[in-house]
Amino acid sequence: MAKLGDMSDEELLARLRGHVGKGNVWHAELIAYLVEVEERRLDRVHACSSMWDFCTRKLGMSEGEAHRRIAAARAVRRFPQVLGFIERGEIRLCALYALRKHLTNDNVDELLREASGKSTREVEKMVAARFPRPDVPTCVEPVAPRALLSPVSPIVATHTDAAPTWSLSLAASPAPGPRPRVEPLSATRYRVELAVSAGTKDKIDRIKDLMRHRNPTGDLEIILEASLALLLVQLEKERLGRRVVPGGASLPRRQRRASRPPSSRLKARLEHLPPPSVWRRRRAIRPHT
DNA sequence: TCATGACAATCGAGCGTGGC
């Protein structure tokens, strides 16, 4: 290959354009190779018990990498048209991974077209809308503090209730627990899972008692919705009430910026800033920024 | 043992903000 420094500007740009998008082609080729290897059963020829074994031991892939690429290869094997979508960068491997179990001969073209150009999250939402899952049962139960957590996840549904749609775990201390989880179940329903402090649990119980006349079953979804509605009104008043600007959020960035008083802008930023020691830590952790 | 899911780490892109 010629040295980059020796190339003319035109040649340099032409070669650069040639490289753009090669990543997708490379990915598609890799998947195509895996399809062929599996069809010829070359994994067995090379003393591997499975494709996964072949990819991890012979090709040096990580477990997750092997798993996702084999899944993509099997989707391509069933539906060869998938490869074109990968090659053109219209569908990402992660998005394909989310989609693969729902592909059939009848819907593959339609689903691929619909998922085309969407992010993985958007594809997950699309799958949830097309293939809705039932609501999860409500669950409120004590969990161990973070430091005492056993390897087994403490979040287990123990109570079944038809109507509510979110599960809740109760932490015994305010120490950081498992990460909150929000996942689409269908086009209009979400599963929300989180750990809360004992104080928050007490508030929920108190609200349940006070709302009993309007919410006889103590439905957590009703309580959450009512609480969020109140908080939303308060926050909109706090954050947007001072900025009486015609058009509001639809104004161009510069106008929005100019419409905000400097004092409140600075205050709003300071309210959400971690202490300076954390800034230094973050910079050390993220050297690329 | 293998397949799978969950989650954290990492990287890059986009956006908002402050300073010049």
Next chain:
DNA sequence: GCCACGCTCGATTGTCATGA
């Protein structure tokens, strides 16, 4: 108006735990 910086979000990858 431009630029640098920091934050957030999405995509990908690696690791670990778990169930078949």
